Amino acid sequence: MRAAIRRRYGGPDAIAFDDVPDPTPDPGEVLVRVHATTVNRTDCAYRSGHPWINRVVCGWPRPRVEVLGSEFAGVVLDVGEGVTAYDPGDRVFGFVDGRPGAHAEMLTVAADGLLAPVPAHLDPAEAAPGMEGGHYAHAFLRVTGVGEGDRALVHGATGAIGTALVQLLHAAGVEVTAVCDQIPTGRPGLLADLGATRVVDLGSGEHLRSAGAGYDSVLDATGHLSFTAARPLLRQGGSYASSDLGRGAQNLALAAIGPITRRLGLRHVLFPFPHGGADLAAHLAELMAGGRYRPVVDRTYGFDELRDAYAYVDAGRKVGSVVVLVPTA
Structure with missing residues (x-):
């Protein structure tokens, strides 16, 4: 099969x-025949290989896995022993964080992982960006516990995680301010x-201060808002969460004492x-099927234009997701 590979860390080249x-x-x-994939921050x-933590995950001094790509939509070609949830011919979409391989004509994925049937009204290009942003956005809801009647501010609201987060919060009955x-x-x-x-x-x-204050949660979807900057926006006892480790991994250090400060109000x-x-x-697929969550697509590239897609995402100006179509014939 044809695949996009990299044997060293570096730019799109x-x-x-x-x-x-x-x-x-x-x-x-x-085994999935890939019809569409995406290029995302992951x-x-x-x-x-930046920040450095990615070389710990991916290998040092060179990558252990050559084929990139974490998000996909396509058709099941075959199933391994013990798989009963899917059959050849099923349309599926998913995300394989930590185990790339979606920038290729085929990949294998765990049947019990982040994999779901494509909603009937969506084509692969519409479904492919549905899992990565939604998966990370859901982590914000889970860890903060925000729900119906709460107020949340989403910083970096136009990225893949941000656009998913605005929608998942809204679906949960949260009043959302998008920055x-x-x-x-x-x-x-x-x-x-x-x-x-x-x-x-x-x-x-x-x-930013024009957004007001008293939020139950401030959620940084891009890593560009520090706790120091977010703190005045929060009510007493409110929570801040970021998708990024922060400078010097400060967000991890502050989160380590989070349970103590939370108990103190x-x-x-x-x-x-x-x-x-x-x-x-399945939850994300259900939201997509019901129209309560729809991945936002910025641009669509052909597979041969994959380097251009990476360069565009590197520029940091994408809105939602960047989709790449993989030839099926």
Whole structure:
């Protein structure tokens, strides 16, 4: 099969295309013919090896796994021993964090992992970006416990995680204020359409403090808002969480004492370690099927344009997700 590979860490130019052996499913796995994939922050970090923690995960001094790609949609070609939830011909989408391989014509995934049937009304390009952002966004809801009647502020609301987070919060009955660096060109009502009650556009000159205060949670979806900056926005006892480790991994250090400060009724830091399997995948698929969560797509590239897709994501200006179509013939 044809795959995009990288044998060294680096920029988009580290990616090459080559023929590699077709994968075969082990017990408990399914073999998927990939129709669409995405390029996201996770993929870019694995490709570049930055920050340093990614080299701990991916290998030192060079990558252990050559084929990149963590998010996909396609059709089941075969199933391994013991798999009963899926059959050849089923349309599926999913996310394989920590075990890349989706930037290829085929990949194997665990049947009980972040894998779900594609909702009937969606095509692969629409479903492919549904799991990565939703998976990380759900971690924010789980760790903070925000729910119906609460108020939350989402900083970095136009990325894949941010757009998913606004929608999942809205679906849970949370009042959402969405903060972004710039309202997407040609899509001025995007964040309101996704469920935000209020939008703060920092790019237009608005200041973060114009969002007000008294929030139950401030959620940093891009790693660009520190706890120090978020603290004045929180009510006493409110929580801050970020998708990023922060400078010097400070968010992990602050989260380590979070349970103590939380019990004292103080503003505190929580870290949204993501985890989930088939149950979370089914939940996200159900939200997508019901129209309560729809992945936002910025641009779509062909497979041969994968380096260009990486370069665009590296630029840090994408809105939602970047989709890559994989030829099926």
